Amino acid sequence: MAEKIKLTFLGTGSAIPTARRNHLAMLLQYKAETILIDCGAGTQRQFRKAKPNPCKMTKILISHWHGDHILGLPGLLQTLNLNGYNDDLTIYGPKGSKTEFKEKISPYLNFYWNISKRQRNQFNIVVKEVNEGIVFEDDDFSIESSEMDHGCPTIAYSFTVKEKNRLDKTKLAKLKLPNSPLIGELIKGKTMKIDGKKIDGKKLMYTEPQKKITFILDTKINDNAINLAKESNILISEATHSENEQEIAEKYGHLTSVDAAKIAKKAKAKKLVLIHLSQRYDEIPKIILNEAKKAFPNVIIPEDLDKLEF
Ligand SMILES: [Zn+2]
Ligand SMILES: [Zn+2]
Structure with a gap:
């Protein structure tokens, strides 16, 4: 069985938090x-409520350096330090991230770390600036980024688990083969003679399709967003405004419900998840949901701490 990707929505609000949305x-x-992915104020408390341990964190992806996406970093990093986090932590972000981190986050870290009586090893933080293309890749998965249009350096990310050839264990069991190192060769897709029987390894294999999830945070509608989101199983997109606020959305560099639905449709995404709703829709997210549904039916609006697996 393929390993699942688990998503936890720690905070789903926008510039101003509400009782409902961090x-x-x-x-x-x-x-x-x-x-x-992003770290608005109060994120470390949301971690406690949602249960995942922040000390297990391997990477942080920052979309841009507006306060509602980064002000949780100093507190979260302090907690990691107090809890003895001892890995190297890489923070990815758009052009200018090294300066932003140095000016906006580092002063707090020095303060916290110097006065802390429980001071532990100060772990190493590496800030990497990225814009278009592959951010990280290994044999199993890749992370890609693309430049957005939000009036300051902003990027969107996608996370893709690569297509894989896997052995169909049920088919193999039916052949009742004796334990043999030759089975390892079948897994490579070779044809082998085992126990007098000629067996084609390729017939025992199946292709597990790629899994892709795209995160489009603050931006105006743009072609890069459509290209990055191509064939996503899940597209998570900001939808700050209603379709009646098209002008405001354009002025402040945001998406409307319908813009997000258009991106999902053009990118042939399978499911759309809308976040970063303006506080105006806090009690009435259905307005945003129903507008998006007209252009793209498979859409949801999660609440804080909701989880999604696929
Ligand atoms: Zn924002
Ligand atoms: Zn922003």
Whole structure:
């Protein structure tokens, strides 16, 4: 069975938090990876409520340096330090992230770390600036980024578990083969003679399709968003405004419900998840949901601490 990708919506709000929605932060867990996407104020408290341990965190992806996406970093990093986090932590972000981190986050870390009586090893933080293309890749998965249009350096990310050839264990069991190192060769797709029987390894294999999830945070509608989201199983997109606020959305560099639905449709995404709703829709998210549904039916609006697996 393929390993699932688990998503936790730590915060689904926008510029101003509400009782219902914290500032933006999402967590993606897959095998040994625990990846935080943006870190609005109060994210570390949301971690406690949602249960995943922040000390397991392997990477942080920052979309841009507006306060509602990053102000939770100093507190979260302090907690990691107090809890003895001892890995190297890489923070990915758009052009200018090194300066932003140095000016906006580092002063707090020095303060916290110097006065802390429980001071532990100060773990190493690496800030990497990325814009278009592959951000990280191994044999199993890749992370890609693309530039957005939000009036300041902003990027969107996608996380893709690659297509894999897997052995159909039920088919193999039916052949009742004796234990043999030759079975390892079948898994490579070779034809082998085992126990007098000629067996085609390729017939025992099946293709597990890629799994892709795209995160489009603050931006105006743009072609990069459609290209990055192509064939996503899940597209998570901001939808700050209603379709009646098209002008405001354009002025402040945001998406409307219908813009997000258009991106999902053009990208042939399978499911759309809307976040970063303006506080105006806090009690009435159905307005945003129903507008988006007209253009793209498979859409949801999660609440804080909701989880999604696929
Ligand atoms: Zn925002
Ligand atoms: Zn923003």
